[in-house]
Amino acid sequence: MTPRTYGMAKRQAAGAQTRERILAAAHELLAAEDFTELTMDAVARKADVSRLTVYYQFDSKAGLLEALYNYIAKRGQMERLAEIFRQSNDPLRTLHDFILTFARFWASDRNVIRRLHALGGVDPEVAPGLLARNQRRRHGLEVILERYCRVYPPLSPIQEPVALDTLHMLTSFETFDALAGEGRSVEEVGKIVCKQADHAIGFTPRRV
Amino acid sequence: MTPRTYGMAKRQAAGAQTRERILAAAHELLAAEDFTELTMDAVARKADVSRLTVYYQFDSKAGLLEALYNYIAKRGQMERLAEIFRQSNDPLRTLHDFILTFARFWASDRNVIRRLHALGGVDPEVAPGLLARNQRRRHGLEVILERYCRVYPPLSPIQEPVALDTLHMLTSFETFDALAGEGRSVEEVGKIVCKQADHAIGFTPRRV
């Protein structure tokens, strides 16, 4: 009942370890061709753990998927985002770094993320988590756009929300997934998105 | 066993009528806030029909969803597409008409289509139907792009597949859904997409 925050090293370590094993198992199942095998039972079996342990650690399937998304975000090195904002030289450069960071993240676990998004679109318990992440990405773009408008010619009050929504759309997983197609590299996709994004905020590169 | 193609007016009409009622019921359930109510049982109850009748008419849930997509496409007046290609004046005009036709379709049943796509991403039996539709849209864009390159300065063999994938991405439901946001009109979204599409194929509008 009362959570203790001290001196439970071994127990916490044990719990964290099994959580890790379960997440790895869930990830593996979601990455497989037949991803319908992602059942609580299959996850438990693959993690070599009782099914009840999965419920004990993650409460529900939605909880497991939510945790899985965090797990992937860590592996995709999304912490780098904060650094991008800190070193604020050119807002346009920040935008491009932002786009590339997300492109690398989407590419890091493309199939799994696609399936997680699909599951989030179906399960009303998973949806809020995805929406929150979407909102965070949007807010990041809002900051960048504001910085941009202070340096470059500002957009009209009518154009600004359009630009923001367009950037939000361009940096989405769905956009990345469509552009990556069958084998286009992350860098290529990043370049395409950057070009469209520049156009969306009214930036015209000098003629070649 | 042997399908008869003559003189079964009343029976066919009866069958078609119940199919219609079932599809309307499924549509209504998928449009509701709590769309998890889309069960074969609920559909049957709402259509005032036995649950087995639903299976008799559509085989499975995947079959019902597939039929529902066709039902929506008809209501969304997607037949107009053929006409757009026939009156081939300016390829750029054709592209814009193409974009607007899809924008109107996506808008015609936005919530339902969003949920159908999510279900298609989860259910491997529904996925093929959605993929086929995606391919048809892609092929339409391919034709338009080819016509465009014959009139306007052609794109390099490297740029062309990029342009095609970008157009495909821009005309997707996901793009429309993101840009429409909360209350942006179809025309506005269409304008935004057209602008991005022009840029994707290297078309530069004359300076204002």
Added chain:
DNA sequence: ATTTAATTATACATTCTGTATGATTAAATT
């Protein structure tokens, strides 16, 4: 009059999620 398409009733098999109850093991606390 007979066949057959469409519908319905009842029942059942299967698969998943989630909960209830209680036992076991080992770490942490006193």
Added chain:
DNA sequence: AATTTAATCATACAGAATGTATAATTAAAT
């Protein structure tokens, strides 16, 4: 050392949903 408690597991069960099997019924078509 004795006790408490976190983590795990076993068994069982409830409930929802898809899909199948079998057979009966109604009305249209032959």
